[in-house]
Amino acid sequence: MASLQLTLKKFTIIAMVVTLFSAIHTAQAEEPVHNFKMATGWAGGPLSTIGAQAFADNVEQISNGRIKVQVFTGGALGNALKVSETVKNGVAEMGHTWMGYDWGKDSTTVLFGGYAGSPDSERMLHWLYQGGGVELQREFREEKFEVISFPLFIRTAEVFLHSRKPVKTLEDLQGLKLRTAGAWLEMSASLGAAPVTTPGGDVYPMLERGAIDATEWGTPWENISPGFHKVAKYVIIPGIHQPVAPFELVINKTAWGTLSDQDKQAVETAAKLTTLNSWLRIGQEDAKAMKFYVAEGNEIIELDPEVQFKAQEIAKTWAEKQATDNEWFARVYKNQQEFLALWEDADSYRKVLTRK
Incomplete structure (x- = not known):
C-alpha cells in the first residue's frame, strides 16, 4: 500500500509539473509576435550584413522570437535617402539609415551621424553610450522628426x-x-x-x-x-x-508603443550589441x-x-x-x-x- 501511495504521489507531482510547463508554454504562445518591416538605404555590403540583418537576428534571439524583422534593400519601401520619412509614415515599422541624410531638415543630425569635425570612433562610442549622446539622440529625433531612434552600426574613419x-x-x-x-x-x-x-x-x-x-x-x-x-x-x-559614422535604427512611434517594456529593452540591447560588434569587425577588416x-x-x-x-x-x-x-x-x-x-x-x- 505504501508503495502504491508513493507511486501515486510521484504521478501527482509529474502531472503538476507537466501542467505548469504547459501553462508556461501556452502563456508564451499567446504573447504577441511583432512582424516588422525594416526599410534601409543599402543595396548590400556590410551595412546590410553586419548592420541591418545582424540587428534583425539579434533582436529575434534576445526577444525569444517575439520580434521578427524583415529587412528590405534600399528603395524597396521608399526613397533610400528618406528612410526616416518612410518609417514616420508607417510604410515600414523600422528603418536603418544614416541620420546625416536629413541634414537639410535639421543640421543637428550630422552631430550624431558624424562630419569633418567629429572625433574618432572610440571617442564617439564613449560619447554616445557614456556621455549622454544616446539620450540626446532619442530626444532630438522624437521631438523634431517624430520617430524613435537608437545608434545602430558605427564606422571607423572612411576612405576620403x-x-x-x-x-x-x-x-x-x-x-x-x-x-x-x-x-x-x-x-x-x-x-x-x-x-x-x-x-x-x-x-x-x-x-x-x-x-x-x-x-x-x-x-x-x-x-x-x-x-x-x-x-x-x-x-x-x-x-x-x-572620421566616424554612427548609423541609426529608426522606429515608428505607433509600432514602438505596441512593444512591452521587456521587448523595448530587447530592441535597445540588440541595437547596442550590433553597434559594438560592427565596430570591432570593421576595425579588423579595414587593416x-x-x-x-x-x-x-x-x-x-x-x-x-x-x-x-x-x-x-x-x-x-x-x-x-x-x-x-x-x-x-x-x-x-x-x-x-x-x-x-x-x-x-x-x-x-x-x-x-x-x-x-
Whole structure:
C-alpha cells in the first residue's frame, strides 16, 4: 500500500509539473509576435550584413522570437535617402539609415551621424553610450522628426575618396566632381570641389562611366564590395570628411508603443550589441583591406596636411555658425565639446611610443 501511495504521489507531482510547463508554454504562445518591416538605404555590403540583418537576428534571439524583422534593400519601401520619412509614415515599422541624410531638415543630425569635425570612433562610442549622446539622440529625433531612434552600426574613419584622378593637394580638389552626402556637400564645395549626392546603388555606374570623378562611401573594407577599386585607381586617405559614422535604427512611434517594456529593452540591447560588434569587425577588416587595394594595383595617396587642416577649420566654422541659429544644434554641440574636452589629454596617458 505504501508503495502504491508513493507511486501515486510521484504521478501527482509529474502531472503538476507537466501542467505548469504547459501553462508556461501556452502563456508564451499567446504573447504577441511583432512582424516588422525594416526599410534601409543599402543595396548590400556590410551595412546590410553586419548592420541591418545582424540587428534583425539579434533582436529575434534576445526577444525569444517575439520580434521578427524583415529587412528590405534600399528603395524597396521608399526613397533610400528618406528612410526616416518612410518609417514616420508607417510604410515600414523600422528603418536603418544614416541620420546625416536629413541634414537639410535639421543640421543637428550630422552631430550624431558624424562630419569633418567629429572625433574618432572610440571617442564617439564613449560619447554616445557614456556621455549622454544616446539620450540626446532619442530626444532630438522624437521631438523634431517624430520617430524613435537608437545608434545602430558605427564606422571607423572612411576612405576620403576612390578617385579616377590623383588627389593630394587643395589644387587637386578644384572642380573635382565627387559623390558625397550630408554636410560635406557644403563643406567640400568650400574646398573647391563640385559635389553631388546619390543613393549608394547608383555610385558605381556613375564612377564607371565618368559622370563623377570620385566618391566617398565607407571604410576601406566596406568599399571592397561595391568594387570602386575596379574603376578608380586612386585610394585617397584619411577620411577627413568622416572620421566616424554612427548609423541609426529608426522606429515608428505607433509600432514602438505596441512593444512591452521587456521587448523595448530587447530592441535597445540588440541595437547596442550590433553597434559594438560592427565596430570591432570593421576595425579588423579595414587593416586587411588596405593591403588588398595595394595588391589590386591601386595607388594609396595621403592628403597633404594643408588639406586636412583646412577641412577641420571649415568644419569648426560651419558648426559654430549652425549653433548660433539652431537651439538643438547648440545644445548637442556643447555637450559633445564638453565631452571632448574631458578626453583631450587621453593620448598622453593611454598611448606608448614604439619603434618601427
